[in-house]
Amino acid sequence: xxxxxxQRKKAIASDGTSTPQLPSLAEQLSYLENPRPFKNPNYARKxxxxxxxxxxxxxxxxxxxxxERERRRLEKMExxxxxxxxxxxxxTYTSIEAPPSLLPxxxxxxxxxxxxxxxxxxxxxxxxxxxxxxxxxxLSASAVKDYLAARGVNSIVK
Amino acid sequence: xxxxxxxxxxxxxxxPPPPNSYDExxxxxxxxxxxxxxTNLRYGFATSESPRSxxxxxxxxxxxxxxxxxxxFGDGVDVEGGARIQAxxxxxxxxxxxxxxxxxxxxxxxxxxxxxxxxxxxxxxxxERLCTPLHSRSLTSELLFELYAAPSVAYCVDSVMxxxxxxxxxxxxxxxxxxxxSTSVIPILDGKGILSHAKRIPWGAAQSADYxxxxxxxxxxxxxxxxxxxxxxxxxHNLCEFAPDYTSLLRSLNSxxxxxxxxxxxxxxxxxxxxxxxxxxxLERIAERRREQGRKLQEMAAxxxxxxxxxxxxxxxxxxxxxxxxxEDTKREWTYKLQTEGFDDDSGLDDAIKKLESDLKKxxxxxxxxxxxxxxxxxxxxxxxxxxxxxxxxxxxxKKQKLLxxxxxxxxxxxxxxxxxxEERDKEDRKEEEERQGDLGGWVRKMRNEQEVLMTRIKDxxxxxxxxxxxxxxxxxARMKNIASLAADDRLPKKKRxxxxxxxxxxxxxxxxIYRKIxxxxxxxxxxxxxxxxxxxxxxLLAHDPSFTPxxxxxxxxxxxSELISTLRPTxxxxxxxxxxxxxxxxxxxxxxxxxxxxxxxxxxxxxxGEVVQNVLARFSDGEKERLVKNVFLTGGPSQxxxxxxRLHATLRPILPPEMGINISQAADVSADAxxxxxxxxxxxxxxxxxxxxxxxxxxxxERVRRWWGGNWN
Numbered sequence: 001x002x003x004x005x006x007q008r009k010k011a012i013a014s015d016g017t018s019t020p021q022l023p024s025l026a027e028q029l030s031y032l033e034n035p036r037p038f039k040n041p042n043y044a045r046k047x048x049x050x051x052x053x054x055x056x057x058x059x060x061x062x063x064x065x066x067x068e069r070e071r072r073r074l075e076k077m078e079x080x081x082x083x084x085x086x087x088x089x090x091x092t093y094t095s096i097e098a099p100p101s102l103l104p105x106x107x108x109x110x111x112x113x114x115x116x117x118x119x120x121x122x123x124x125x126x127x128x129x130x131x132x133x134x135x136x137x138x139l140s141a142s143a144v145k146d147y148l149a150a151r152g153v154n155s156i157v158k
Numbered sequence: 159x160x161x162x163x164x165x166x167x168x169x170x171x172x173x174p175p176p177p178n179s180y181d182e183x184x185x186x187x188x189x190x191x192x193x194x195x196x197t198n199l200r201y202g203f204a205t206s207e208s209p210r211s212x213x214x215x216x217x218x219x220x221x222x223x224x225x226x227x228x229x230x231f232g233d234g235v236d237v238e239g240g241a242r243i244q245a246x247x248x249x250x251x252x253x254x255x256x257x258x259x260x261x262x263x264x265x266x267x268x269x270x271x272x273x274x275x276x277x278x279x280x281x282x283x284x285x286e287r288l289c290t291p292l293h294s295r296s297l298t299s300e301l302l303f304e305l306y307a308a309p310s311v312a313y314c315v316d317s318v319m320x321x322x323x324x325x326x327x328x329x330x331x332x333x334x335x336x337x338x339x340s341t342s343v344i345p346i347l348d349g350k351g352i353l354s355h356a357k358r359i360p361w362g363a364a365q366s367a368d369y370x371x372x373x374x375x376x377x378x379x380x381x382x383x384x385x386x387x388x389x390x391x392x393x394x395h396n397l398c399e400f401a402p403d404y405t406s407l408l409r410s411l412n413s414x415x416x417x418x419x420x421x422x423x424x425x426x427x428x429x430x431x432x433x434x435x436x437x438x439x440x441l442e443r444i445a446e447r448r449r450e451q452g453r454k455l456q457e458m459a460a461x462x463x464x465x466x467x468x469x470x471x472x473x474x475x476x477x478x479x480x481x482x483x484x485x486e487d488t489k490r491e492w493t494y495k496l497q498t499e500g501f502d503d504d505s506g507l508d509d510a511i512k513k514l515e516s517d518l519k520k521x522x523x524x525x526x527x528x529x530x531x532x533x534x535x536x537x538x539x540x541x542x543x544x545x546x547x548x549x550x551x552x553x554x555x556x557k558k559q560k561l562l563x564x565x566x567x568x569x570x571x572x573x574x575x576x577x578x579x580x581e582e583r584d585k586e587d588r589k590e591e592e593e594r595q596g597d598l599g600g601w602v603r604k605m606r607n608e609q610e611v612l613m614t615r616i617k618d619x620x621x622x623x624x625x626x627x628x629x630x631x632x633x634x635x636a637r638m639k640n641i642a643s644l645a646a647d648d649r650l651p652k653k654k655r656x657x658x659x660x661x662x663x664x665x666x667x668x669x670x671x672i673y674r675k676i677x678x679x680x681x682x683x684x685x686x687x688x689x690x691x692x693x694x695x696x697x698x699l700l701a702h703d704p705s706f707t708p709x710x711x712x713x714x715x716x717x718x719x720s721e722l723i724s725t726l727r728p729t730x731x732x733x734x735x736x737x738x739x740x741x742x743x744x745x746x747x748x749x750x751x752x753x754x755x756x757x758x759x760x761x762x763x764x765x766x767x768g769e770v771v772q773n774v775l776a777r778f779s780d781g782e783k784e785r786l787v788k789n790v791f792l793t794g795g796p797s798q799x800x801x802x803x804x805r806l807h808a809t810l811r812p813i814l815p816p817e818m819g820i821n822i823s824q825a826a827d828v829s830a831d832a833x834x835x836x837x838x839x840x841x842x843x844x845x846x847x848x849x850x851x852x853x854x855x856x857x858x859x860x861e862r863v864r865r866w867w868g869g870n871w872n
Contacts, residue, residue, distance in 0.1 A: 037276060
């Protein structure tokens with residue numbers, strides 16, 4: 001793409017020289033017009049590359065992992081459980097993700113960050129002491145929602 | 159406590175260093191080393207001492223002034239807001255996804271290395287994410303082989319190469335790699351990464367900085383300037399640290415004094431308002447000018463009034479003359495005259511005259527009132543005359559006079575009433591004054607008691623209101639019961655009610671109060687009354703009781719914040735612009751870093767570093783475990799945050815047998831060591847065997863790699 005754009009831009013630049021002015025910092029920093037002889041002018045990008053988003057990539061990865069495991073299982077059955085433990089598990093991007101925590105979660109005050117022995121039954125906000133409770137009582141519903149969202153609790157709209 | 163740090167303002171981006179000469183590498187096939195990190199791109203030939211580097215971000219945009227398309231890389235993106243908005247990175251969080259941006263970034267790298275041949279004729283070694291998604295690898299391979307026509311490409315994992323740079327090639331160790339958008343744990347035995355046991359935590363510096371930003375936004379909801387994510391990153395790296403034991407740290411911060419001691423203030427840029435100081439003479443002059451203007455206006459108005467009056471008088475005279483002249487004209491002439499003056503007939507003329515007369519009378523009266531204050535008492539002579547003595551007009555006049563008299567008398571009564579009230583008030587004031595002078599202590603006690611009672615009443619009302627908003631509270635239930643019994647008409651059968659009339663509701667005025675009670679929306683008039691009385695009492699106390707200060711008033715008591723809250727987030731006066739642009743960081747300083755050890759705090763359902771390390775170690779035998787923990791190796795930018803090493807020590811010690819020695823070390827240069835390790839490795843003989851050649855790429859596609867100790871296996 002840049003090779004063809006490159007020539008077009010040059011033409012514009014030569015037009016602009018009639019009014020001589022110092023190039024701005026941004027223009028000095030720009031490398032759009034630097035020559036790129038090392039690029040293959042005939043390269044055509046495979047079009048599907050652009051449309052993929054993160055979610056699609058991760059789904060594909062998960063799918064691949066599942067297929068691989070299935071293949072391995074079949075192989076194992078065919079060969080009669082002889083060669084196991086020989087080859088290490090091949091990990092994928094999704095399979096090395098850390099599991100959810102199994103440790104008991106400590107409760108911290110949503111407002112102050114200090115330890116929170118209490119939870120407000122109305123808003124479900126955790127709080128440190130009664131002075132913070134007074135503050136919580138004066139919070140608007142949207143502020144409560146923001147505080148909860150910071151802890152990853154997204155209230156369900158009934 | 160006064161530890162104010164100024165938020166640095168970003169410096170304009172510097173011009174990149176001049177490109178290196180390509181001469182020594184031309185057709186020398188020097189390996190090309192690229193560390194494609196999600197924050198920084200580092201690149202250079204393997205023989206260089208250190209890499210060139212820049213933020214891995216590109217912006218393609220049109221400059222507004224010249225309408226010229228520009229392409230910027232790295233820091234250069236910050237040069238203009240427009241560029242910042244258009245900026246894109248090859249990475250989306252932790253995953254390499256955007257091949258356009260990658261192409262632009264690689265172009266920049268190769269231009270910076272002055273490559274001027276037809277192809278990039280160098281074997282390339284490039285980093286990729288631990289267990290990278292194959293999609294990312296294939297798009298990279300496609301670019302490198304097809305667009306740049308590289309002869310061979312080897313992929314490696316950056317943290318393993320950083321380990322290689324800092325340790326002997328066959329060392330053991332546990333690598334903790336702190337990346338921008340993730341944190342990985344990789345065990346290494348005999349210099350070989352055991353990727354099957356590696357784990358990745360989806361939490362990195364970017365998430366921590368975001369979390370800090372969120373906390374700041376919650377704490378300072380009305381901050382005058384926008385806090386950017388770059389600023390929150392700066393705060394994370396400069397003011398935040400790991401606590402060796404988070405729980406005991408929080409306990410130690412329980413007192414306001416302790417909190418004050420750890421408080422760090424970040425001063426954001428502000429512009430002080432320049433207030434013009436006016437001298438008394440100037441103020442006097444301004445006041446004088448204003449008075450002068452007022453006087454002039456008054457004079458003008460008075461002049462206008464007299465002019466109008468004169469005009470009206472002459473008009474009246476003219477019309478009166480006209481009417482008098484009626485007799486001399488013929489009927490025809492008279493009608494014609496009337497019409498030229500704009501009247502339909504005689505009655506129109508009469509009306510106009512009457513109106514003018516009354517206007518004049520009023521104006522004269524007003525003038526007279528302005529001259530002498532009290533007008534004499536009007537007389538109503540006809541009121542006492544019996545009706546029989548009057549004709550029709552007289553009766554009419556009498557009626558009018560009666561009404562006027564009644565109004566006059568009512569006004570007089572009201573005036574008298576007012577005077578009496580004032581007298582009474584004065585008397586009361588005097589009495590109170592006497593009381594106060596006689597026994598100040600007693601008076602103060604009494605007044606304070608009254609204030610107390612009023613405040614309790616106001617508080618109770620507030621409590622009741624709060625209780626009513628909760629459907630299940632006793633107050634709300636009682637209200638519902640009241641409504642139900644009012645609505646239900648079964649107190650008496652209908653027939654009985656018709657005849658008997660035993661429903662006595664309303665006989666007592668207090669019965670109606672129930673409707674007030676059930677109407678929660680209606681503002682209570684008692685409330686206003688209480689408030690005004692409270693204000694009066696407080697005013698008196700403020701004036702006469704020396705121990706009663708403005709802090710004791712209801713308003714300041716109600717808005718008083720607890721010491722804890724005011725220590726966490728001190729407030730500044732409205733006029734203190736400098737103070738309003740300050741952010742106080744205290745518990746946040748540790749809270750933000752703690753998320754690496756428990757991401758659940760910020761809502762990410764994942765085990766933290768401690769738990770993951772424990773899980774990873776559990777898959778090794780005791781012997782291997784010992785070898786691993788003897789060399790815990792930290793790399794990546796966030797590993798430089800203060801307190802990480804003690805914290806890790808405190809986390810690992812309890813989960814390992816006491817005889818196992820723990821040794822934690824940090825990369826010598828967290829940012830460039832991976833690149834240096836790659837460069838060093840690229841100069842060994844082994845390098846030739848780990849890359850994928852162009853022929854292999856054509857055969858197997860971009861996803862296939864060779865398995866080797868420093869690279870991914872998938």
